[in-house]
Amino acid sequence: MSAKIADNLAKLGVTLPQPSKPLASYVGFVQQGELLFISGQLPMVDGKITQTGLLGAGVTIEEATAAARLCAINILAQVNVACEGDLERIVQCVKLGGFVASTPDFTDHPIVINGASEFMGEALGERGVHARAAVGVAALPFNVSVEVEAIFAIR
Numbered sequence: 001m002s003a004k005i006a007d008n009l010a011k012l013g014v015t016l017p018q019p020s021k022p023l024a025s026y027v028g029f030v031q032q033g034e035l036l037f038i039s040g041q042l043p044m045v046d047g048k049i050t051q052t053g054l055l056g057a058g059v060t061i062e063e064a065t066a067a068a069r070l071c072a073i074n075i076l077a078q079v080n081v082a083c084e085g086d087l088e089r090i091v092q093c094v095k096l097g098g099f100v101a102s103t104p105d106f107t108d109h110p111i112v113i114n115g116a117s118e119f120m121g122e123a124l125g126e127r128g129v130h131a132r133a134a135v136g137v138a139a140l141p142f143n144v145s146v147e148v149e150a151i152f153a154i155r
Contacts, residue, residue, distance in 0.1 A: 005087040008123050009076075016077040020044050023141065028078045031154070034091070036082050040099070040149040041074035042142070043067035052143040055136075056106030064145045068098060068115030071148035075116075076123060079152055091153040093120050093130040099147045101140045109134040116148045 009016065019028050022039065030037045043051040043066075051067035053059040076087070083089040098113030100106075113134035120128035130150075140147050 005090065005124060005127075008125065012122055014073060014123070016073065016080050017045070019074065019077045019081055020047050029082045031082060034153055034155065035094070036079060036152040036154050038075050038078045038082075038150040038152070040097075040147040041071045041078065042140075042144045042147055043070040044074060045070070049142055049144055051145045053145055054101050054103055054106075055108070055112065055145060056103030059145050061108055061111055064100065064112040065115035067144070067146040068113050068148055069119045071098075071146055072096075072116035072119040072123075072150075075148060075150045079150075079154075083154060089154045090124060090127055091155055093124055093128050094151040094153050095131045096120065096133075097149045098132065098134045099137050099140055100134065101138070101143070101145050102136045106136060109136045112146060113148065115146075 022028060026039055028039050051063060055064055080087055096116055098116055100109045100112045
């Protein structure tokens, strides 16, 4: 039997925040049947963006990886609201989509998005194993370095 998600988060020293309000015309999540689609989450704490800029032009891989982890924490915060505080309803993190703002010559996008993927594994255990995309882009909203979206199967 896998460990409870709340226990894993406590061991990681992570308290899920109240999700930030959407910054444009969308909602934080949509449930369709047993699938829960989480809108792209930014590296935000208390409603403030924590990481901006381009990889390959001043932002380090370590900074961006930490930002991707923060995006994943914010994803789970959205899931927590969608599941009315019961994270044990998560069956599986099905897919993560990671976007990395970078210069054309930067090619380590997968390493950056590992910050989100590894957090999902730590927090969810076997339920955190997922399919994934890691994509480089010229720019992201509000000049953030990283944005991550997710799809979950829930019960």
